[in-house]
Amino acid sequence: MPAETMISILAATLLATGWVLYLMPVGTCSQCAHCRMERLARQKEHEAQLSRIYGVPLCQACGRHHQRGEDHIR
Numbered sequence: 001m002p003a004e005t006m007i008s009i010l011a012a013t014l015l016a017t018g019w020v021l022y023l024m025p026v027g028t029c030s031q032c033a034h035c036r037m038e039r040l041a042r043q044k045e046h047e048a049q050l051s052r053i054y055g056v057p058l059c060q061a062c063g064r065h066h067q068r069g070e071d072h073i074r
Helices: 003-023 033-054
Strands: none
Touching: none
């Protein structure tokens, strides 16, 4: 088997593997801990960004942005 044929087969295999990995639903499942943590981190960052826009202070006790009268949620 010529070297060019083997290289072409390996290249096609590599491209097909990359395409399959691209199609995998990473970050969209509701069961795995990684996706839940990623979703919570995005939600927390979104909350922090909105709080900075509206001028809501960061609570030093719980690490959340909330008004002084609200309860602490950990």
